[in-house]
Amino acid sequence: MLITFSQVNSAALDVQSDLYKSGFWYEDTRLNQANVFWTAFPFRETVGVFYHDTRWLDDIAGFKQGHIYIPSITLSKLIPPRARISLRDVIRHEYGHAFAHYYPELIVRNKEFTRVFSGHYYADHANKIYDGSCYVSEYAQTCPMEDFAETFMMYTRRHGKPLKNMNVRLEEKWSFVKALEGRV
Numbered sequence: 001m002l003i004t005f006s007q008v009n010s011a012a013l014d015v016q017s018d019l020y021k022s023g024f025w026y027e028d029t030r031l032n033q034a035n036v037f038w039t040a041f042p043f044r045e046t047v048g049v050f051y052h053d054t055r056w057l058d059d060i061a062g063f064k065q066g067h068i069y070i071p072s073i074t075l076s077k078l079i080p081p082r083a084r085i086s087l088r089d090v091i092r093h094e095y096g097h098a099f100a101h102y103y104p105e106l107i108v109r110n111k112e113f114t115r116v117f118s119g120h121y122y123a124d125h126a127n128k129i130y131d132g133s134c135y136v137s138e139y140a141q142t143c144p145m146e147d148f149a150e151t152f153m154m155y156t157r158r159h160g161k162p163l164k165n166m167n168v169r170l171e172e173k174w175s176f177v178k179a180l181e182g183r184v
Contacts, residue, residue: 001073001074002072002073003038003047003070003071003072003073003074003087004038004072005038005072007087008036008037008038008070008087009036009038011086011087011088011090011091012036012091014088015088015091015092015095015156018088018092018156018157018159019031019092019095019156021159022155022156022159022160022181023160023181023184024095024099024156024180024181024184029184030102030103030184031095031098031099031102031184033066033102034050034066034067034068034095034098034101034102035067035068036067036068036069036070036091036094037067037068037069037070038069038070038071038072039063039069039070039071039072040071040072040073041061041069041071046074047070047071047074047085047087047090048068048069048070048071048090048091048093048094049063049068049069049094050067050068050069050094050095050097050098050101051063051064051065051066051067051069052065052097052100052101053065065101066098066101066102068091068094068095068098070087070090070091088157089153089157092152092153092156092157093149093150093152093153094149095152095153095156096148096149096150096151096152096153097145097149099152099180099184100121100145100148100149103180103183103184106180106183106184107121107148108120108121108122112176113144113148113176114144116172116173116176117144117147117148117173117176118144118147119143119144120144121144121145121148122145123143123144123145124143125143131169133167133169133170134167134169134170135147135150135170136150136151136153136154136163136170136173137150137154147173148173148177151173151174151176151177152177155174155177155178160178160181162174
């Protein structure tokens with residue numbers, strides 16, 4: 001699938017508007033430091049990447065930590081279950097990672113985050129017991145980092161309006177994201 005520069009810019013502006021409506025985007029927010037870039041380099045099986053850190057090869061390719069990159073060519077839209085995700089949702093998701101990067105005191109170093117999302121932000125383990133009703137997507141169950149980014153994506157897409165029939169675990173995650181609104 002081909003993604004154009006114009007599509008990335010349009011989607012990024014729409015997402016920034018959603019972040020504003022959800023209470024995460026304003027003049028002094030640290031999220032302003034996370035730029036969204038369109039790149040000619042395709043990534044493994046993803047439509048977008050946020051770099052918390054870069055390796056030497058990333059540096060040579062021009063990628064910098066703290067930014068979001070959307071490739072011009074991607075095959076991942078053809079691979080279920082991510083096939084139904086929109087470019088705007090990808091950027092919302094990556095802004096979730098940016099939030100954790102620019103506000104580590106609220107996410108990475110937060111014991112409440114570890115409790116609510118069943119692990120430290122950078123833990124690379126999948127939840128041992130998958131209960132789909134506790135996650136906003138199948139991808140969210142892969143690790144706490146992705147669980148947060150997917151929950152953040154859904155929260156900002158819906159401007160904080162709760163999902164229907166949320167169980168206690170999902171309500172906790174939703175409430176955690178909601179509580180971040182006034183703290184940034």
